[in-house]
Structure formats: structure tokens, C-alpha cells
Amino acid sequence: MNVDVDDFFGTYTPRLDDKARLFLPAKFRPRLEDGIVLTRGQENCIFGWTTASFKEFTDRIRNTPFTNRQARNFVRMLYSGASSEVxxxxxxxxxxxxxxxxxxxxxxxxxxxAMDRLEIWDATRWAEFSAQQEEPFADMSDEVMPGIF
Incomplete structure (x- = not known):
């Protein structure tokens, strides 16, 4: 498999310990040893970014006008729950x-x-989400992702 070494991929099933700590998957640890930024993600998961990826992502957000209500609300949700962890x-x-x-x-x-980030899901919610996505994934077309298929 030829995958960009900077991409996160795969599915792992660690558990939170009694102190609400997560064991990061061993394959991800080298990229995250200097830190990880955790934020609210869509569909009620948690996004985990390398500090460089988070900076790159937020630099793009900075270019959206603050007069746009949706952009302001997105930034509020993203940053109000963000945490930098080592x-x-x-x-x-x-x-x-x-x-x-x-x-x-x-x-x-x-x-x-999930490519440039990882996602942390409740196991039951992930199973439900995955089951719901099987048919749409199978029906993926050029209309949904132009230029990919």
C-alpha cells in the first residue's frame, strides 16, 4: 500500500483509563510525541491534529471573514473546546x-x-455511524467527490 507517511490511517480500539487518559495507537505516537491538539469534531467525535496540521488548518480559517456568522460560529466551537496535550x-x-x-x-x-488528523469516537457511536455509511460509501460517485472517480 502506497500511503503518504504523514497520513493517519487505520482503526484502533483503545480504552480510556480511570483518569480519562487515552493510549494513542503505537503507529501514531512518533508523529504526536511533541503534542496533539484535540478539538470538537463533526458528528460528535474528537479531532486530533499534530500541532503543524492544526496550525495549517487554522491558517486557512483565518482567511474567512469574521463578518460571516457561520465562520464565527465554527471558530467558536472549534477553539472553545480545543486542548493542547503532550x-x-x-x-x-x-x-x-x-x-x-x-x-x-x-x-x-x-x-x-482520517488523513491529516485522527478521530476519537465512542465505540457504539462509531459502530452506528459506520453502519449508516456503508451504502453511501458503496454508491460514491463523481457527483459527490468530483474528479476522484
Missing amino acids: PDKQGRVSIPGVLREWAHLDRDVVVVG
């Missing part, structure tokens, strides 16, 4: 309460690689 020596990061509540995390979680 993994400990065992590769664990703390998941702040506001993000655990947003993603409905308890103990069983799923970490999904």
Missing part, C-alpha cells in the same frame, strides 16, 4: 471533560485515522 512516556493523553462530554466518551473508544 503524550506521557506511555503514549497516553488526557481527554478534557468538555471533549469527553461532546463525544459521549465513557471507556470504550475507537480511534480512526
Whole structure:
């Protein structure tokens, strides 16, 4: 498989420990050892970005006019729940309460690689989301993703 080494990919099923810490997947740890930015993600998951990817993403957001209500609301949601974390020596990061509540995390979680970021999902919600996406994924066409198919 020829995948960009900077991409996160795969599905992993770690658990939160009693202190709400997540063991990052071993394959992701080298890219995240200097830090990870956790933010609210769409569909009530948590996005995890390398600090460089988060900066690149937010630099693009800075170009949107603050007079646009949707842009302001997006920035508010993104930043109000954001947290910069540094993994400990065992590769664990703390998941702040506001993000655990947003993603409905308890103990069983799923970490999904999503190209330039990872996503942290409640295991049950991920299973439901995945099941709902099977048919749309199979029906993917050039109308949905122009120039890809």
C-alpha cells in the first residue's frame, strides 16, 4: 500500500483509563510525541491534529471573514473546546471533560485515522455511524467527490 507517511490511517480500539487518559495507537505516537491538539469534531467525535496540521488548518480559517456568522460560529466551537496535550512516556493523553462530554466518551473508544488528523469516537457511536455509511460509501460517485472517480 502506497500511503503518504504523514497520513493517519487505520482503526484502533483503545480504552480510556480511570483518569480519562487515552493510549494513542503505537503507529501514531512518533508523529504526536511533541503534542496533539484535540478539538470538537463533526458528528460528535474528537479531532486530533499534530500541532503543524492544526496550525495549517487554522491558517486557512483565518482567511474567512469574521463578518460571516457561520465562520464565527465554527471558530467558536472549534477553539472553545480545543486542548493542547503532550503524550506521557506511555503514549497516553488526557481527554478534557468538555471533549469527553461532546463525544459521549465513557471507556470504550475507537480511534480512526482520517488523513491529516485522527478521530476519537465512542465505540457504539462509531459502530452506528459506520453502519449508516456503508451504502453511501458503496454508491460514491463523481457527483459527490468530483474528479476522484
